[in-house]
Amino acid sequence: MSLQQTVEDAVRGLGLELVELERSAGGLLRVTIDRPWSPDAPAPAPITVDDCERVTRQLQYALEVQDVEYRRLEVSSPGIDRPLRHAQDFERFLGEMVDIVLKAPIGGEAAAGQVAANRKRFRGQLQRGEAAPWRIVWSDAVAAKPGQRVSKRRPAPEVHAMDFDLNELKEARLAPVVDFKGQRSPQQGD
Known part of the structure; x- marks a missing residue:
């Protein structure tokens, strides 16, 4: 299973969506998450520190099972300059x-x-x-x-x-x- 798929499945399993996955030099794995959006639903609540912590814990286990090497894992919200891709x-x-x-x-x-x-x-x-x-x-x-x-x-x-x-x-x-x-x-x- 690819790294992208592993991270996406772990994030989706917690009811969130993967916005961006970035692997940087020095072993940094940066994951950006957000709440799913649908046009007929009210605006989703912003991502909290607790959401980031839950995803971090889940990813630590999932990445260990998949034997993915990284030195540091960083999980965050998209911020005010959120990338638009889809x-x-x-x-x-x-x-x-x-x-x-x-x-x-x-x-x-x-x-x-x-x-x-x-x-x-x-x-x-x-x-x-x-x-x-x-x-x-x-x-x-x-x-x-x-x-x-x-x-x-x-x-x-x-x-x-x-x-x-x-x-x-x-x-x-x-x-x-x-x-x-x-x-x-x-x-x-x-």
């Missing part, structure tokens, strides 16, 4: 701010002049697409600094949109949106 992840976080990196740069004529040549990175709101399953909507306007006055006459920033398919992506993550004034971000309200 269509279900994109469905779950529809309307959220995301960071995407394309496999191939887009720009010039292909983007009808909306995107600088050779651009691969975008941050914007995830929406359903028209020409492809998904769309990212963004503005390249520079955000005002805290305390800076913004003129009411300032023109509204131009909004851009690009449709994409999952096979065009190199990487996708939730954009870490943090408000240090004590207000919750929309991602934390899930």
Whole structure:
């Protein structure tokens, strides 16, 4: 049985899902877990330290049985910059701010002049697409600094949109949106 399958089975057996499995130099085995999501169910509760501890204990036994060599096991939640890999992840976080990196740069004529040549990175709101399953909507306007006055006459920033398919992506993550004034971000309200 493969390492991926062993870890996935152990995590699923505890009612959780495997988000990411990473094996690093020095013998570190990093496992990222989350609660399963379905569109017709209420938003799942966040992962707790107790969840990580249960998975760690379960994996220690499962990895020992499978004779997997590792020096250190690290189990954690996906965090505020959670990776998005599957269509279900994109469905779950529809309307959220995301960071995407394309496999191939887009720009010039292909983007009808909306995107600088050779651009691969975008941050914007995830929406359903028209020409492809998904769309990212963004503005390249520079955000005002805290305390800076913004003129009411300032023109509204131009909004851009690009449709994409999952096979065009190199990487996708939730954009870490943090408000240090004590207000919750929309991602934390899930």
